[in-house]
Amino acid sequence: MVKELIIDSTPDKGVTIALLQDKQLVELNTEQVGNNFSVGDIYLGKIKKIMPGLNAAFVDVGYEKDAFLHYLDLGPQVQSLLQYTRLVKNGSYQEKLLNSFKLEKDIDKAGKISDILTRNMLLPVQIAKEPISTKGPRLSSDLSIAGRFIVLVPFSSSISISKRIKGSAERSRLKKIVESIKPTNFGVIIRTVSEGKGVEELQKDMLDLVSKWEIFTKRLKSAEPPQKVLGEMDRASTILRDILTDEFTHIYVNDSTIYEETKSYVQEISPDLEKIVKLYKHKEPIFDHYGVEKQIKASFGKTVNLQGGAYLVIEHTEALHVIDVNSGNRIASKENQEDNALLVNKEAAKEIARQLRLRDMGGIVVVDFIDMHKPTNRKELFGYLRECMADDRARHTILPPSKFGLVQITRQRVRPEMSVVTNEKCPACGGTGEIRSSIVLLDDIENNLSFILQEQNEKGITLSVHPYIEAYIKSGFVSRRVKWFFKFGKWIKITSNSSYHLTEFRFFNAKEEEIKL
Structure with missing residues (x-):
């Protein structure tokens, strides 16, 4: 098993630490700015x-x-x-x-x-x-x-x-x-x-x-x-102290101060692993670069999809957490209903063990697996769930499936549950449900171009837009970009960014610095 630690430090959010096993996110820890009450202090x-x-x-x-x-x-x-x-x-x-x-x-x-x-x-x-x-x-x-x-x-x-x-x-x-x-x-x-x-x-x-x-x-x-x-050590050092083994291949840090602290600490506790600590220097956010952000967005939220088409529904209440296992559109082609239920339940058990660690869910957790009639299958599922949770460092107890097919889990709760908002406000409408008329979009771009080129006398201009808008500007016998060349006497470089919403556009100068309008 290959393990990696990705440490993201930002001034407003504090330090977020992601633990990856075989490239899959299994733990997410956040050390909030100004949190003076950490376990162990x-x-x-x-x-x-x-x-x-x-x-x-x-x-x-x-x-x-x-x-x-x-x-x-x-x-x-x-x-x-x-x-x-x-x-x-x-x-x-x-x-x-x-x-x-x-x-x-x-x-x-x-x-x-x-x-x-x-x-x-x-x-x-x-x-x-x-x-x-x-x-x-x-x-x-x-x-x-x-x-x-x-x-x-x-x-x-x-x-x-x-x-x-x-x-x-x-x-x-x-x-x-x-x-x-x-x-x-x-x-x-x-x-x-x-x-x-x-x-x-x-x-x-x-x-x-x-x-x-x-x-x-x-x-x-x-x-x-x-x-x-x-005081207890910072969260990054605590995690390294508790889990650092020879299985770790990389520790990436995007902050030079934390990099030096982490490297010094690793050198102190395990000198052979000092070389795996790397300082991340790219412009792209560190979590985006290593695929962590995408996994966070896919793993948190009410519904968690599984590979085979099944999915989990996770509900949180004041007293307990409830997880419902659904087979979804999974088709039992050769398997009978009982065997298919066992396969879905085992797939769900593996993801549930990951979700408990990832969200740091504590207290009482009730899991409603798909009903199985054979006692041997229920016993196999119980053993598999215990095996999946063996690597969980938090103390936990798992009870065998009840006659209603429910599995109860108690898990040590020492800090608030990790919660990540996965729904984002629409950047185009700001949550109103309405956007500016697309028919005037190119007029807006052209007016801004005129100001930048004629009033500010900028050179080497690059226009970054949504891929659909890029295709429209470049297409046609006499494309819009050619018309701009005849009008302004300068060739405008057009690039696309798929993360932009449809009506979003930005201008960059020759030094690749964004021109604020």
Whole structure:
């Protein structure tokens, strides 16, 4: 599988990152300008309100609405975090790490938040979910700092290993390595990508994370709520950290600053792949050049067409997402109805797995597949859907088809769903449904030509129009262009642009710069 990353940076829209697998768009991430609440950011929060009925608290982290912190998200070692925060703030604890720090007792899993937190208390918290819809951020005080191969968890001593690492010998090897390099009173989560990695790579990652913890401690001492104490990396670096493998062949960036940052980061985490980072310099928009924009327009929207003639209808509600599978004009020539339904459903399952990643749809998703009567076919479809979603980095659960043929999926929701408007306002009429009479179009062009040539005395003029208009201007025994030559004494170059609407036209000078009228 060939993977590519296309990074598009624009001043107004921020940074948009497209992940392609075998030239097909599978993920689209946007880092909005001014988004200060990314998953993984750590803030010094201030408890604003305790809600015993919800067993939760509302915390001020600087967002327009107070963030939500549930008792179950406090983490077992929240008492240690509170004690550490007090000691660092008053200057009683001077060490950078936790070697001499005495851990507090774990809190009761079935306890009450009012026994742990009080109003106006200061507590470091981490963004678990970005603000979504009308809700503020969701928080956790079970802090963790993610690296490429491992995750560092303060106030703990446990070592956890990704379930995707299956071999018992490999699990044992990784655990021994981490036990020998981890600092005191820190727990570690070993990520899937660490499989097969040596001591040097894991230790380098550990040192980077320890350095971040030291930065957190230094900033915490002087921080005032609701200040960000430790920020997660930018979205591009986060994606590279989580998914960069030898399968990547190209990373294209259209911004020189982000290019240097990306190249530096890739060189740091995987020096062998530094050469795949390229700076895009063409005039054409980067997403247009690599076919991403076309895929975005085709993939988002209410209806998604499949190759075989079938299609999906995707509806979004406040509570859940609903996907309906339709066979469309697909013709079952040799297959019977049951076999044809299975083929359509498997084709739809593959696209649904892609759509969930592409739109970052979270929460509850209900899929209405085409009815199948054979239990073996329903079982095969269920297994195929799970296989298609195996590469999805978001935590998810898939239930077997119900007796009504519905498949329910729950998928981790940590940031707002990616939404792209695919319907465009008509550029010719501006949405009114009416355009200027085409009979006066050539008079408008000729009047503008007269002004440019006689008043502005421009030379080497190029007229760019819709292909239909180009053909009309050039056609005939005495074409309109020849008439202009006799009238103005200058030959006008005519080019076409299929992206123009029928009555759109533009003039360019000899330097290929557009002449503003």
